[in-house]
Amino acid sequence: MSTNLHAANAPSHVAGTKTPFSKLNSKPLSHIVGPDGSKRAINLCAGQAALPQEVLERAAREFVNTDGSGTSVCEMGYRTQPFHRIMERAESSFRKLLNIPDTHEVHFFNGGATLQFAAIPLNLMGGENEGKCANYLMSGHWSEKARNEASQFGEVNEVAKDPAGLYFSVPPASEWNTDKDAAYFHYTSADTRQGLEIRDFDFEGLPEGMPLCCDASANLGTFPMDIAKHDVIYSASHKNFSASGICYAIIRKDLISRKNQMKAMPTMCNWVKFQEAPNKIYNVPVLTSVWLGAMVCEYMIEKGGIPYYEALAIKRSNLLYDLIDSSQGFYRTFVTDVKFRSRMQVVFTIGSGTSDSDVALVEEFLREANDDLGWLDIRSHPLGLGHDVIRVTMYNHQPIETITVVRDYMQQFMEKHATAM
Numbered sequence: 001m002s003t004n005l006h007a008a009n010a011p012s013h014v015a016g017t018k019t020p021f022s023k024l025n026s027k028p029l030s031h032i033v034g035p036d037g038s039k040r041a042i043n044l045c046a047g048q049a050a051l052p053q054e055v056l057e058r059a060a061r062e063f064v065n066t067d068g069s070g071t072s073v074c075e076m077g078y079r080t081q082p083f084h085r086i087m088e089r090a091e092s093s094f095r096k097l098l099n100i101p102d103t104h105e106v107h108f109f110n111g112g113a114t115l116q117f118a119a120i121p122l123n124l125m126g127g128e129n130e131g132k133c134a135n136y137l138m139s140g141h142w143s144e145k146a147r148n149e150a151s152q153f154g155e156v157n158e159v160a161k162d163p164a165g166l167y168f169s170v171p172p173a174s175e176w177n178t179d180k181d182a183a184y185f186h187y188t189s190a191d192t193r194q195g196l197e198i199r200d201f202d203f204e205g206l207p208e209g210m211p212l213c214c215d216a217s218a219n220l221g222t223f224p225m226d227i228a229k230h231d232v233i234y235s236a237s238h239k240n241f242s243a244s245g246i247c248y249a250i251i252r253k254d255l256i257s258r259k260n261q262m263k264a265m266p267t268m269c270n271w272v273k274f275q276e277a278p279n280k281i282y283n284v285p286v287l288t289s290v291w292l293g294a295m296v297c298e299y300m301i302e303k304g305g306i307p308y309y310e311a312l313a314i315k316r317s318n319l320l321y322d323l324i325d326s327s328q329g330f331y332r333t334f335v336t337d338v339k340f341r342s343r344m345q346v347v348f349t350i351g352s353g354t355s356d357s358d359v360a361l362v363e364e365f366l367r368e369a370n371d372d373l374g375w376l377d378i379r380s381h382p383l384g385l386g387h388d389v390i391r392v393t394m395y396n397h398q399p400i401e402t403i404t405v406v407r408d409y410m411q412q413f414m415e416k417h418a419t420a421m
């Protein structure tokens with residue numbers, strides 16, 4: 001296995017085909033039928049990602065004259081009563097859905113999750129924490145990005161680093177090299193590349209009293225996360241809650257303070273400035289994503305909240321894992337420990353994924369699914385193999401019907417080619 005082809009290598013492709021969906025969708029396995037009877041693409045995109053069609057229909061109806069305000073949300077002033085009401089709905093439904101305790105503040109920061117990669121060290125590694133390092137549990141590509149950003153501002157202690165950069169598993173907390181005096185501990189609860197998820201963070205590995213920060217971009221709202229045991233949880237909006245552009249942040253109130261802030265930082269990273277601004281709005285938010293997010297959270301509560309979405313995530317991902325595990329080696333995942341197998345991304349290859357014949361099969365699978373069937377975003381990163389692999393994304397709002405189509409195609413493909421291996 002080549003060590004320079006690690007998890008951070010990205011494929012250089014643009015997903016999808018130039019043939020319009022209307023010309024492909026008469027084929028079997030090219031679409032699902034939505035709740036209103038219309039054909040919907042097999043959307044496996046990881047950012048942005050599928051949203052509930054019922055919410056999209058409601059948004060379309062309410063877009064031009066949002067909440068009877070006489071204006072659309074995308075031309076609404078951010079300091080108007082209609083938008084303040086939307087912000088209140090967005091926060092209260094998000095709090096209710098996740099059962100967020102009063103000890104924690106909620107913010108809808110601009111700049112996606114990536115800006116919080118910088119905001120966390122800027123707010124927590126200065127002042128009384130000056131000179132302390134920060135612990136980063138390494139679990140894949142996104143923890144590498146978070147680490148890279150933090151290391152621009154202070155010293156980072158990499159916990160449980162995989163020298164090959166593959167991260168198909170995470171060692172137990174008893175083996176972590178945690179710095180006991182660090183300013184905070186950071187981990188990523190789901191890495192979208194290799195399909196690894198940490199749903200059961202090992203709190204034993206955390207020195208007493210050390211603030212715990214989690215990038216839960218890929219899986220917040222998909223399982224019952226213990227919010228009170230975390231100090232900062234942040235999540236890109238475009239996967240499980242809304243369209244892109246904002247970061248859902250849950251921060252323990254006493255951490256929003258000048259006492260551990262660095263002396264200089266961009267205002268957009270300054271949690272205190274946002275906290276002290278009227279209605280926690282410092283500059284113009286991504287109003288349309290906040291609005292859509294309010295409707296999505298309300299819809300999620302109506303559906304049955306986290307227990308409903310967790311059960312769905314298990315059932316949906318098992319459609320593929322069961323087929324892979326019973327395929328007698330035709331299909332193979334990289335993460336094999338059930339504890340760490342992601343319910344958000346099922347990432348796999350065919351056979352070894354490296355021999356000429358297996359690579360040819362992977363390419364045939366990808367070509368048929370992408371070009372002939374018009375599936376969106378099925379090709380994935382090489383993961384140390386030197387060749388692209390196959391990734392199926394299924395955040396909260398991925399219809400199970402989409403994954404059933406994927407499963408049926410995988411079954412047919414295997415039946416056609418199993419003897420060729």
Ligand SMILES: Cc1ncc(COP(=O)(O)O)c(C=O)c1O
Binds near residue numbers: 047111112192215237
């Ligand atoms: C785990 C994780 N963190 C952070 C991000 C980046 O989020 P954003 O694009 O909102 O900055 C992503 C993907 O988009 C992700 O999967």
